[in-house]
Amino acid sequence: MFDRSPDTAALRKVLAEVYTHGHGKDVRGGGTAPVRTPPTTGGHRFATVGERGPLAGAVVRVLTAALGPRRWEPWNPYNDHRAHPSPRSAFLVDVWLVERGRRWRVDPVRRLLSGPAVEPGFDSTVRLELTRHPERLTAGYGPVADALSVLESGHVLAALAEASAGLGLAASLDGDALLLGPALAAFADHATPPDSMEVERVTGTEHWWRRVTAPRSSGPYPVGVAPDPRPLATQTMHTLVRAALRPPSGSPAGDGSLRHRLALSRVAGHPDGWYAVAGNAHGSGSGSTVERLVGGNALDQVQSAFSYERAHADVSSMHVAWVMTADLRAAATTGGAAGYRAVLRTAGAVAQHVASAAAVAGLFCRPVRSVFEARLEGAAGAPAGHDFVYLLLIGRTRFGGFAYDLSGEEPR
The missing domain is CATH 3.40.109 (NADH Oxidase)
Structure with missing residues (x-):
């Protein structure tokens, strides 16, 4: 029963x-206009x-x-x-x-x-x-x-x-x-x-x-997202992994609910293929390693699971596609809706730390959810009980463009 x-x-x-x-769902537009927060008229x-x-x-x-x-x-x-x-x-x-x-x-x-x-x-x-x-x-x-x-x-x-x-x-x-x-x-x-x-x-x-x-940067948009094809240094890739596993105090990134799989291409010292992230967030030394799971053109597999055209984002030319999965049923069983949201919040925090480390290295990091989930879960070798949570597309920026710098001190 x-x-x-x-x-x-x-x-x-x-x-x-x-x-x-x-x-x-079609999330590329349509529907009513978004709701904007009224501008602040006064304050400290x-x-x-x-x-x-x-x-x-x-x-x-x-x-x-x-x-x-x-x-x-x-x-x-x-x-x-x-x-x-x-x-x-x-x-x-x-x-x-x-x-x-x-x-x-x-x-x-x-x-x-x-x-x-x-x-x-x-x-x-x-x-x-x-x-x-x-x-x-x-x-x-x-x-x-x-x-x-x-x-x-x-x-x-x-x-x-x-x-x-x-x-x-x-x-x-x-x-x-x-x-x-x-x-x-x-x-x-x-x-x-x-x-x-x-x-x-x-x-x-x-x-x-x-x-x-x-x-x-999430990658230049007008000409599509495509990276510089030159190989990525081994140390740079390991820096990104350490950033995910060793968050600062106060970050929700370290609760251990996520499994990370990397599709690598043109990363020095790492043949193209799928890799698993393994390590200790609080360990000594690098505190992280990547272990090769299977060879082949893993980025092509990610491209086929991405729901936008190659002209919008040339995923197969990226250096790293970072796939996060989690046991969402287990999270919901133990924590209800709050448990599910905690997994999403953790994924967002991990993505932010990877993105900031990528920025220091001169890379872009584009977080996305627009994928055919079952196809990507299968390509990444996710366990049967795991669901897709987040995807990060990482590469070295090929194109630039004029931008206004808004980061200066407030005028007096």
């Missing part, structure tokens, strides 16, 4: 949601708030680096670029600064905190809470918009964690919120980026600041 217990009914509901988030300027002390100064720099506009590309239909990607530059996640029950919405474009008239005091731990807004995508996305917004929340949390680590702040994760504590002693008297010898002695800060401020 079919089990109709409440737990089974709840599980069926979550799995039905997982199914609607899969491939099969970052420049003023940052003068309240070392913690305040560091926090506003975290918000600026992780959330603020980086460049504007006039030739790109989605031309607002920040430290983290967002589908169609819709930016589906808002960040709120919360202190003693009061909430200020972060406006990273105007560099304002919008909310109560009183400024936050920054005299204790600062809480950054995330809210998701899938309604900002066009109606043509349907239920997929919700999955994309959860993935983006992982990107945002990871970017905030990298920026916090780059400024020596203590960061810890609390659900969809990040808690930031006072700066380390070596960084307590100023809130400048870690570019002096004094701050470089704080282990790791320079590394993380370089990561969060690198010029991230």
